[in-house]
Amino acid sequence: MGIEGVGARVARKEDKRFITGAGRYVDDMVVPGMKHAAFVRSPHAHAEIKKIDVKKAQAMPGVIGVLTGKELKADGIGNIICGWMIHSKDGSPMKMGAWSPLAFDRVRYVGDAVVVVIAETKGQARDAAEAVDISYEELKAVVDAPKALERSAPQIHPEADGNLIFDWELGDSAATNAAIKAAAHITRMKIVNNRLVPNAMEPRAALGHYDKAEDHYTCWTTSQNPHLARLVMSAFYNVAPENKLRVIAPDVGGGFGSKIYIYPEEIVCLWASKKTGVPVKWVADRTESFLTDAHGRDHVSTVEMAFDKDNRITGLKVDTIANLGAYMSLFSSCVPTYLYATLLSGQYDIPAIHANVRAVYTNTAPVDAYRGAGRPEATYLLERTMETAARELGVSPAELRRKNFITSFPHQTPVIMNYDAGDYAASLDAAMAAADYAGFAQRKADAASRGKLRGIGMSCYIEACGLAPSAAVGSLGAGVGLWESAEVRVNAAGTIEVLTGSHSHGQGHETTFAQLVNQRFGVPIDSVSIVHGDTDKVQMGMGTYGSRSGAVGMSAVAKALDKVEAKAKKIAAHLLEADEGDIVIENGALKVAGTDKQVPWFQMALAAYTAHNLPGGMEPGLKETSFYDPSNFTFPAGCYVCEVEIDPETGVTEVVQFVAADDFGNIINPMIVEGQVHGGVAQGIGQALLEGTRYDASGQLLTASYMDYAMPRADDLPSFKVSTSNTPCPGNPLGIKGCGEAGAIGSPPAVINAITDAIGITDIAMPASPSTVWAAIRATKH
Amino acid sequence: MSEISLTVNGKRVSGAAEDRTLLVHFLRENLGLTGTHVGCDTSQCGACVIHVDGKAVKSCTMLAVQASGSSVVTIEGLADGADLHPMQAAFKEHHGLQCGFCTPGMIMAATDMVNRHPEGLDEATVRAELEGNICRCTGYHNIVKAILAASETMSSKGKDKQAA
Numbered sequence: 001m002g003i004e005g006v007g008a009r010v011a012r013k014e015d016k017r018f019i020t021g022a023g024r025y026v027d028d029m030v031v032p033g034m035k036h037a038a039f040v041r042s043p044h045a046h047a048e049i050k051k052i053d054v055k056k057a058q059a060m061p062g063v064i065g066v067l068t069g070k071e072l073k074a075d076g077i078g079n080i081i082c083g084w085m086i087h088s089k090d091g092s093p094m095k096m097g098a099w100s101p102l103a104f105d106r107v108r109y110v111g112d113a114v115v116v117v118i119a120e121t122k123g124q125a126r127d128a129a130e131a132v133d134i135s136y137e138e139l140k141a142v143v144d145a146p147k148a149l150e151r152s153a154p155q156i157h158p159e160a161d162g163n164l165i166f167d168w169e170l171g172d173s174a175a176t177n178a179a180i181k182a183a184a185h186i187t188r189m190k191i192v193n194n195r196l197v198p199n200a201m202e203p204r205a206a207l208g209h210y211d212k213a214e215d216h217y218t219c220w221t222t223s224q225n226p227h228l229a230r231l232v233m234s235a236f237y238n239v240a241p242e243n244k245l246r247v248i249a250p251d252v253g254g255g256f257g258s259k260i261y262i263y264p265e266e267i268v269c270l271w272a273s274k275k276t277g278v279p280v281k282w283v284a285d286r287t288e289s290f291l292t293d294a295h296g297r298d299h300v301s302t303v304e305m306a307f308d309k310d311n312r313i314t315g316l317k318v319d320t321i322a323n324l325g326a327y328m329s330l331f332s333s334c335v336p337t338y339l340y341a342t343l344l345s346g347q348y349d350i351p352a353i354h355a356n357v358r359a360v361y362t363n364t365a366p367v368d369a370y371r372g373a374g375r376p377e378a379t380y381l382l383e384r385t386m387e388t389a390a391r392e393l394g395v396s397p398a399e400l401r402r403k404n405f406i407t408s409f410p411h412q413t414p415v416i417m418n419y420d421a422g423d424y425a426a427s428l429d430a431a432m433a434a435a436d437y438a439g440f441a442q443r444k445a446d447a448a449s450r451g452k453l454r455g456i457g458m459s460c461y462i463e464a465c466g467l468a469p470s471a472a473v474g475s476l477g478a479g480v481g482l483w484e485s486a487e488v489r490v491n492a493a494g495t496i497e498v499l500t501g502s503h504s505h506g507q508g509h510e511t512t513f514a515q516l517v518n519q520r521f522g523v524p525i526d527s528v529s530i531v532h533g534d535t536d537k538v539q540m541g542m543g544t545y546g547s548r549s550g551a552v553g554m555s556a557v558a559k560a561l562d563k564v565e566a567k568a569k570k571i572a573a574h575l576l577e578a579d580e581g582d583i584v585i586e587n588g589a590l591k592v593a594g595t596d597k598q599v600p601w602f603q604m605a606l607a608a609y610t611a612h613n614l615p616g617g618m619e620p621g622l623k624e625t626s627f628y629d630p631s632n633f634t635f636p637a638g639c640y641v642c643e644v645e646i647d648p649e650t651g652v653t654e655v656v657q658f659v660a661a662d663d664f665g666n667i668i669n670p671m672i673v674e675g676q677v678h679g680g681v682a683q684g685i686g687q688a689l690l691e692g693t694r695y696d697a698s699g700q701l702l703t704a705s706y707m708d709y710a711m712p713r714a715d716d717l718p719s720f721k722v723s724t725s726n727t728p729c730p731g732n733p734l735g736i737k738g739c740g741e742a743g744a745i746g747s748p749p750a751v752i753n754a755i756t757d758a759i760g761i762t763d764i765a766m767p768a769s770p771s772t773v774w775a776a777i778r779a780t781k782h
Numbered sequence: 783m784s785e786i787s788l789t790v791n792g793k794r795v796s797g798a799a800e801d802r803t804l805l806v807h808f809l810r811e812n813l814g815l816t817g818t819h820v821g822c823d824t825s826q827c828g829a830c831v832i833h834v835d836g837k838a839v840k841s842c843t844m845l846a847v848q849a850s851g852s853s854v855v856t857i858e859g860l861a862d863g864a865d866l867h868p869m870q871a872a873f874k875e876h877h878g879l880q881c882g883f884c885t886p887g888m889i890m891a892a893t894d895m896v897n898r899h900p901e902g903l904d905e906a907t908v909r910a911e912l913e914g915n916i917c918r919c920t921g922y923h924n925i926v927k928a929i930l931a932a933s934e935t936m937s938s939k940g941k942d943k944q945a946a
Contacts, residue, residue, distance in 0.1 A: 019874055
């Protein structure tokens with residue numbers, strides 16, 4: 001490992017612009033002639049649109065255009081779709097209702113976009129939006145998924161009878177029922193996974209610019225995957241053909257999944273730009289973000305876990321209702337199915353598993369992938385159940401887990417996944433040692449002497465990253481391939497540009513991808529530029545989500561580097577009159593092994609471009625491309641231990657210690673990996689203690705600002721103790737597993753296990769806010 | 783419309799803005815200083831923190847006209863030419879940022895925090911004082927580390943100056 005190579009703790013290259021205020025986010029973009037959009041949104045959760053009167057708004061100062069859904073439809077703009085087909089267990093395809101980017105006949109959630117106003121200034125656009133007069137006839141609304149399945153519930157989409165989108169199953173029902181019947185012990189629980197709002201700090205934004213001269217569109221958008229945005233807007237929404245649409249995702253201020261999807265606003269800004277003849281910018285305010293960003297989680301499940309007389313798990317039966325909100329967002333269908341039920345084996349050897357999942361429409365914001373996407377839901381269900389089982393069986397939670405760990409690999413679970421490698425006991429041991437698990441009883445006694453309730457909880461998670469291979473995900477219903485592309489351009493003077501289809505919105509790709517190049521060629525990372533986020537520069541890519549950029553994106557870079565290296569060695573061998581098999585690359589030079597003959601990297605590059613002296617038949621230049629499709633998912637896993645102290649007088653829970661021991665395979669930059677874990681754990685603690693999305697019964701979002709939705713703040717969290725073990729992933733050339741989501745996946749059950757341990761109860765609802773905890777403590781006393 | 787003139791990052795500037803224009807929008811849209819960000823509508827997130835007459839202020843809580851005659855420092859004006867401010871350097875060294883969106887507000891709030899605590903800072907104080915700045919990426923772990931480190935650097939620099 002060099003000082004800038006793989007494994008080095010290199011400070012980030014991209015930081016310079018962010019710490020000096022020079023970052024460029026969509027809202028920072030200014031295009032000549034640019035005007036501003038404001039959306040008129042539904043104030044009702046469910047209503048018929050009777051009449052839209054825009055005359056008064058059109059006459060307001062500065063107004064350029066007031067556009068409706070009927071005009072959008074007339075121009076042939078398509079409905080927003082879900083791109084992952086799920087079939088119900090009866091073989092029927094999922095029931096997808098129509099989602100027009102601007103509603104024209106019916107609104108289905110508070111925040112549904114109805115009219116867009118374009119004006120000279122943002123203030124004028126908002127003033128005129130207030131003057132748009134829309135008559136609604138209110139309908140009964142339903143926000144709770146189990147209630148939406150009741151006969152009396154209002155019908156939300158004509159396509160989905162009884163609001164049921166699909167009724168899907170995975171696993172062997174008969175074998176699982178038999179295991180439960182024969183069990184020595186069964187642990188049964190109802191598990192609720194609370195709805196969350198992702199809350200990237202940069203609100204969503206879009207700037208659409210139609211260029212009449214070129215008949216060409218440009219869209220700056222807060223996207224995690226600009227190429228997918230171009231593909232979908234072109235192929236499905238009829239905004240413009242791909243060759244006439246450029247999508248740019250510049251600096252993006254966090255995503256956590258919420259910026260994967262293509263939302264109404266970017267479609268409307270592009271369409272409105274052509275319609276009005278001016279570039280159109282829209283920036284969400286925070287309340288719009290709360291109302292309309294795709295939310296996460298919102299599962300209600302029942303679980304039965306069967307054990308034999310030796311406390312080995314013999315079967316797991318799960319029934320889940322997943323709330324998908326008012327419309328099916330882009331990947332909403334795969335989250336509670338293939339990203340959820342496939343992980344229900346956890347780290348455990350479970351011979352029989354069956355999961356049934358019903359996905360349901362409600363009058364709430366669409367729900368899609370949020371950091372972890374399905375895997376936090378699976379982990380929470382499993383790890384809460386394991387903890388409860390250990391308490392019921394009167395055995396140590398750690399030892400019950402250890403007894404049931406999978407220990408030989410590869411391991412085929414009953415729910416599709418084939419785990420390639422792992423060492424779960426190593427993570428468990430590391431976490432327990434770091435947490436001083438053995439010393440807990442003493443700490444609990446100390447806390448009691450101070451009048452505090454102290455509890456400890458653990459969680460052993462597994463997740464799946466780098467969804468792949470494309471043929472496999474295609475067979476499961478995915479509408480896209482999940483490979484990644486890379487192009488490595490070696491310039492004539494030896495500097496390097498790496499073009500990648502991955503997109504960085506906080507992950508530090510400009511540094512880690514450059515470290516990979518440095519490792520191979522010895523070129524300083526300052527001489528390596530990472531180019532991403534622009535469909536005019538990078539031909540195609542699938543973007544960043546599902547912790548895929550290391551395992552898939554960097555593997556594509558590695559494959560392209562292989563090709564560059566092969567050609568570079570041929571050129572060097574020719575220049576040095578040596579055999580190419582004898583050429584090695586060391587310290588920025590290509591050398592004949594065992595001799596002092598060498599050619600510096602930049603001189604080899606120059607030779608490739610002067611082409612004065614290349615091997616016979618070789619094309620000039622040095623630029624290589626790779627499209628990398630992995631052979632399997634990757635399986636990061638680990639163990640988290642949380643320790644809490646609760647003040648019984650106030651119900652306030654303090655996380656006094658949080659330990660994370662993760663196995664991410666090989667690591668490019670430990671500093672960045674630790675940062676990913678910190679952030680993920682903070683979001684998981686947020687889910688467990690603070691964050692609750694509340695709709696009232698009429699469908700009004702009560703938690704639509706930072707005054708009402710409790711974001712984790714610095715004084716809600718401790719400093720974290722993180723460590724990694726590194727079982728290389730055999731499925732990709734770099735041995736990387738992925739680290740972006742683990743923290744959010746593994747932490748909520750550890751926190752809730754600690755709280756229930758402290759209070760001495762079986763379950764408590766997330767978020768375990770002070771009032772909830774206080775009430776739970778009170779209930780134990782009556 | 784009102785005529786507004788103030789000093790921003792050491793330069794006299796002026797411009798016209800609607801009376802309802804917030805200071806943050808004046809900085810971003812009239813002056814092109816887009817390093818100051820807007821992350822919420824309720825003065826909770828702190829992405830817009832700047833210094834007004836030497837004190838940290840959320841620039842979304844102040845009208846542009848209220849700042850007329852004031853001296854404002856934004857993230858763009860914190861470094862001394864090419865030399866980063868110790869707080870900026872510490873955020874980079876300790877990986878105190880990921881997506882970078884909350885970072886300008888964090889750094890401006892943090893420099894003010896150090897200035898208000900000449901006695902020095904500890905972790906609990908830093909965490910309590912960060913109440914008005916939200917970060918969704920870092921879990922605050924490395925932000926706290928960066929501020930504590932910068933606090934040391936800033937106080938030793940201050941002592942060097944006194945000694946000189």
